[in-house]
Structures are given as C-alpha cells and as structure tokens.
C-alpha cells in the first residue's frame with residue numbers, strides 16, 4: 155500500500171466523526187501561523203489547534219520570503235473584504251525551530267550547487283542565527299508595503315528537544 159493510501163484511509167476514519175461543515179471562512183483566532191514544513195513542527199500538534207482555529211503557511215525554514223509576504227498581502231485584503239471594508243484585528247505568529255534543515259542552506263557550497271542545478275536561490279531561506287533571523291523576518295514584514303500596518307506580529311523559537319517555544323519578538327503592531 156502506498157503512503158497516500160495509508161493516509162487516505164486515516165482520512166476515512168476522520169470523516170466518520172467529522173462535524174466541521176459549518177466552520178466560517180475566517181479562522182477563530184484571526185491568525186496566520188508561518189512556520190517550517192519540518193514534520194516535527196506541526197502547528198496542529200505543538201499549538202493544539204482545532205479545525206478552523208488558524209491559517210497555517212509553511213515553507214523551508216519558516217522564513218519570511220517574498221512569496222510569504224505576497225500570500226499574506228493578498229490574504230489581508232481578502233480578510234478586510236470579508237470584514238466589510240473595515241479590517242478587524244489580524245495576527246501573525248512566526249515560528250522557526252532548532253535543528254532546522256534550512257540551516258544547511260547557509261552553506262555557500264550547497265547554495266551554489268542548488269543555484270547551478272536549478273537556478274533556485276535558497277539564501278533567502280537559510281537559517282544562519284535563529285534569534286537574529288526571527289528579528290530580521292519581523293522587520294521584513296514591517297517594511298513590506300503590501301502588509302497592512304494593523305497586523306500584529308510576533309516571533310518564536312520552538313525547541314524540538316523540549317517541545318517548548320520561546321518568545322523572541324513579543325506581539326507588536328507592525329505599524330508601531
């Protein structure tokens with residue numbers, strides 16, 4: 155049996171007791187979580203999320219890339235529209251983690267090899283210093299013109315050895 159079949163069988167079990175048909179479009183917490191795609195850092199588990207609690211965006215490293223900025227920019231306009239023109243509160247929680255595979259993207263040799271083979275520049279996703287990278291990423295959000303200044307953003311470092319996340323940047327309105 156393929157992994158897809160194994161997991162789709164789990165979905166069938168899930169659907170047997172499913173009761174989320176009437177969940178609203180906007181998440182209960184009016185929050186976007188941005189984190190790494192690492193299988194050990196699943197927000198549904200580490201933050202005990204329920205269906206409908208939060209939007210989750212994941213990429214290599216959980217870094218704030220231009221792609222993530224574009225996604226959040228588009229999403230914030232959608233939220234404002236659903237809110238009826240006057241945007242309500244909107245929070246962004248950035249979570250990166252210890253022992254992240256994206257630390258390897260900091261290796262100039264690996265960066266050059268990936269660039270040569272695929273044309274992809276992974277330098278934007280490299281983890282070089284976890285606490286500094288989180289602070290830089292909050293500044294990236296703050297200076298991105300497409301992200302509204304009413305968004306409240308915070309940054310956290312999750313320790314895969316303890317299961318505990320540490321606050322690096324407290325929740326702050328991007329517009330100051």
Ligand SMILES: [Zn+2]
Nearest residue numbers: 190192254255
């Ligand atoms: Zn990672």
